[in-house]
Amino acid sequence: MPTKSELHTFLRTRRSIRRFKPDPVPESVIEEILATATFAPSAHNRQPWRFVVVTDLSVKARLGKAVTDKMRADMQTEGASETDIEKRVATSLRRMDEAPVVIVLCRDKNDVRADTPEEAAMGVQSTAAAGLQLLLATHAEGLGGNWICWALYAQEETCAALNLPESWEPQAFYFLGYPDEAPKIKDRKPIKEIVKWSQTSPDV
Numbered sequence: 262m263p264t265k266s267e268l269h270t271f272l273r274t275r276r277s278i279r280r281f282k283p284d285p286v287p288e289s290v291i292e293e294i295l296a297t298a299t300f301a302p303s304a305h306n307r308q309p310w311r312f313v314v315v316t317d318l319s320v321k322a323r324l325g326k327a328v329t330d331k332m333r334a335d336m337q338t339e340g341a342s343e344t345d346i347e348k349r350v351a352t353s354l355r356r357m358d359e360a361p362v363v364i365v366l367c368r369d370k371n372d373v374r375a376d377t378p379e380e381a382a383m384g385v386q387s388t389a390a391a392g393l394q395l396l397l398a399t400h401a402e403g404l405g406g407n408w409i410c411w412a413l414y415a416q417e418e419t420c421a422a423l424n425l426p427e428s429w430e431p432q433a434f435y436f437l438g439y440p441d442e443a444p445k446i447k448d449r450k451p452i453k454e455i456v457k458w459s460q461t462s463p464d465v
């Protein structure tokens with residue numbers, strides 16, 4: 262069992278990895294990562310997370326096209342220049358192409374205790390907790406990973422490209438693979454700036 266200090270170091274040394282070696286990731290490793298992700302906490306223990314594993318090149322290309330078509334349309338609506346749009350699209354396609362594994366994390370909209378905004382928020386929070394656990398399990402395997410928000414901007418397109426069940430709502434993509442970069446640890450805001458300890462008297 263690692264020591265307390267080793268565990269803190271492990272948790273603090275996860276980095277977002279955006280460059281991968283082309284080496285494939287064995288299915289058994291992906292399964293282990295996903296199994297660990299499911300040990301995240303979830304509201305009412307509903308476990309609303311769902312995962313889609315994409316390694317097939319043609320499926321990855323289909324997903325990439327669907328997402329970047331929507332990205333292009335959104336940027337055109339925002340009035341971005343064609344140069345900026347094509348640069349962003351090309352970078353996004355390259356990044357997806359270079360990731361040996363893409364995992365689409367969804368929440369099952371039907372897996373809620375009640376049809377209220379609070380329960381829906383709990384479903385999203387629970388699913389995000391599984392996303393973090395997935396990245397930590399990736400780190401434990403010596404792989405790198407990156408949380409990608411594009412799914413939120415192209416939920417319908419992602420569902421259509423992957424033929425997902427109607428109730429699966431894409432929340433994020435995770436690009437995984439063996440790291441081909443070692444990014445420096447990014448500075449964290451000082452604890453004093455972000456933590457307020459409650460005082461015994463409200464006047465203090």
Ligand SMILES: Cc1cc2nc3c(=O)[nH]c(=O)nc-3n(C[C@H](O)[C@H](O)[C@H](O)COP(=O)(O)O)c2cc1C
Nearest residue numbers: 275276277278279407408409410411433444446447
């Ligand atoms: C909700 C969420 C969305 C993110 N979306 C993206 C993204 O679309 N593209 C990207 O390169 N990184 C994305 N990231 C990764 C962050 O940029 C990264 O976690 C942050 O810069 C801190 O760096 P670190 O993960 O190496 O500690 C996202 C992270 C979170 C939690």
